[in-house]
Amino acid sequence: MRVEYINPFVESAFNVMKEVLLADVKRGELYLKSTSMPVMGVAAIVGLAGDVEGRVLFDMDRPTALKIASAMNGEEITTMDDLAKATITELANMITAQAVTKLHELGFRFDLTPPAIFTGDNMEVSNQDVEALIVPMETPQGKVEINVAIRERA
Amino acid sequence: MKTKEDFPSINERVPEGQRPDGVPFRVLVVDDSMFVAKQITQILTSEGYDVVGQAADGLQGLERYKELYPNVDLVTMDITMPNMDGLTALSKIIEFDKNARVIMISALGKQDLVKQALLTGAKNYIVKPLDRKKVLERISHVLSK
Numbered sequence: 001m002r003v004e005y006i007n008p009f010v011e012s013a014f015n016v017m018k019e020v021l022l023a024d025v026k027r028g029e030l031y032l033k034s035t036s037m038p039v040m041g042v043a044a045i046v047g048l049a050g051d052v053e054g055r056v057l058f059d060m061d062r063p064t065a066l067k068i069a070s071a072m073n074g075e076e077i078t079t080m081d082d083l084a085k086a087t088i089t090e091l092a093n094m095i096t097a098q099a100v101t102k103l104h105e106l107g108f109r110f111d112l113t114p115p116a117i118f119t120g121d122n123m124e125v126s127n128q129d130v131e132a133l134i135v136p137m138e139t140p141q142g143k144v145e146i147n148v149a150i151r152e153r154a
Numbered sequence: 155m156k157t158k159e160d161f162p163s164i165n166e167r168v169p170e171g172q173r174p175d176g177v178p179f180r181v182l183v184v185d186d187s188m189f190v191a192k193q194i195t196q197i198l199t200s201e202g203y204d205v206v207g208q209a210a211d212g213l214q215g216l217e218r219y220k221e222l223y224p225n226v227d228l229v230t231m232d233i234t235m236p237n238m239d240g241l242t243a244l245s246k247i248i249e250f251d252k253n254a255r256v257i258m259i260s261a262l263g264k265q266d267l268v269k270q271a272l273l274t275g276a277k278n279y280i281v282k283p284l285d286r287k288k289v290l291e292r293i294s295h296v297l298s299k
Binding site for chain 2: 016072074083089090094097098104
């Protein structure tokens with residue numbers, strides 16, 4: 001997978017999280033996975049289809065998701081209820097929208113699916129025929145991994 | 155979103171959400187995201203606006219507008235929504251009330267749709283993530299015209 005696909009996601013995740021969490025966000029080392037990998041407990045997924053196809057996963061553990069939802073709502077949220085899910089979904093929405101704008105500027109044309117949220121234990125994600133690039137982001141609320149698996153349409 | 159500006163102001167002034175005579179402006183919030191709807195409602199009520207209705211998609215938004223009319227001053231309208239999108243709802247609201255004041259709420263990257271909305275008759279737009287200052291500025295600007 002070409003790195004130019006992931007950079008817009010990393011940049012926009014960095015910008016959006018800094019803005020909505022009003023905090024410092026640090027970018028970790030990018031790594032590559034071609035086999036299945038565990039999902040931390042709460043994952044928002046957005047699908048892409050067009051010139052490029054694949055998906056972007058925003059992956060975090062449950063305490064991190066709750067802390068992020070709390071920070072974004074300005075109130076303490078202690079269970080993964082509808083509001084918490086809507087908040088994480090909206091975070092994924094904003095990050096993806098900003099990244100896609102950059103990719104469109106680079107000339108890629110594709111559509112997005114509305115974000116979906118998965119919650120649960122012992123989940124894993126596998127990609128056939130496409131490797132995933134993962135960028136961990138450190139926020140004061142915990143770690144969020146941006147997991148991008150995109151390829152050009154054959 | 156927590157910001158410093160969420161603390162109440164100790165200075166005496168008429169909140170932006172009210173007319174000079176103290177009657178609040180009435181707003182209908184149309185958004186399929188519970189989070190965004192709540193965020194807009196919080197920002198507006200903290201500034202004295204009266205959120206008189208909420209709707210989770212364009213169709214509901216249109217129906218709510220017709221029910222509330224003429225007791226509604228402004229609509230905030232999300233663009234991407236199930237059942238009926240914000241653009242269709244906008245044009246149907248304007249068909250019903252050509253003086254309707256509708257502000258579009260958009261994610262980044264929807265410039266074409268925003269342009270289309272403005273041509274259809276939307277008065278302004280706000281790009282997410284929503285910033286308290288930006289939201290209040292755009293809304294009071296539209297209401298002052």
